[in-house]
Amino acid sequence: MGYSGGSYGTSWAAQVHPTYAPEIRLVGVAMGGWTTPVGRYLESLDGGPFAGFLPSILPGMLRADPHLAAAFDRSLTPAGHALIAAGDSKCMTPNVAQHAFLRMDDYLTISFGQLLEQVHTSIDALDFDPVASTAPLFLYSAVHDEIIDIAGPDKAVAQWCADGAPITYTRDQLSEHVSLAISATPAALGWIDDRLAGHTVPDGCSTRTVQSMALGGA
Known part of the structure; x- marks a missing residue:
């Protein structure tokens, strides 16, 4: 099962999955525009x-x-x-x-x-859980998001990476909150499709800052 959705539901799915629904084979989670601290x-x-x-x-x-x-x-x-x-x-x-x-x-x-x-x-209690996700994560945020301070997602990614979570993190320079939801969709869905198809995800964490995910930067 792959999961892509809003920030609260997606982060919850990734973090509580091992104890809440261990019978579900969660192969990947994509999340963007997420809010922390709430x-x-x-x-x-x-x-x-x-x-x-x-x-x-x-x-x-x-x-x-x-x-x-x-x-x-x-x-x-x-x-x-x-x-x-x-x-x-x-x-x-x-x-x-x-x-x-x-x-x-x-x-x-x-x-x-x-x-x-x-x-x-x-x-x-609604903020990001310090316990790292065991499922691979595809995360993306707009550097200049007018609603969400990117310092929160940056901090969460750093902590999860230090704990060994498998994360692909993209920081988008040109988008803002709403446009990122549109420009990042092809990359997020493509990443989820790859997980559902059984393609392996690289070990460890990677962080990239791109001009725009609309230009193919993932």
Whole structure:
């Protein structure tokens, strides 16, 4: 089985696979545009042009963690509860379009920063696991991503590589967050196809910085 998807689901699949579903033969995982550390990422979205990611991201996080859900439930205003419910019913693109420059403080009884501090244990648990993946990883990030600081993925890759994870990591100079999702797709799917076909992946880690994955840089 190969896996390619969003940052939370993909990193989770890679890290918990040996204990959660050892019966599945996971031959490779491709992941791009991933967020770490999560708390800093959420704060950076708040009040900015991509604040609409928050009503898309938060509902899933709340469903996954009862402690997180309880803390938000206590702190959300009626308008805040409506925001989360409405965001959960829409795709990410309309949320981002509708809620540019949204400030979570307007939907909470305490500041967003205070709330994140109260639940930092739950938020921190969503960051990359220091336990390296046993399945080969194909990772890619935009150096100048306007949403995600590449320092987080760089740090995670360095730690996983030091622990012996098999990683192919590409840093894209020209793309930003959305364009990378498009330009990297052929390389990511091609890499997954190779794993499913049984082609061997090189041992160890490799990191490359390319102009653009759209130009064939993988």
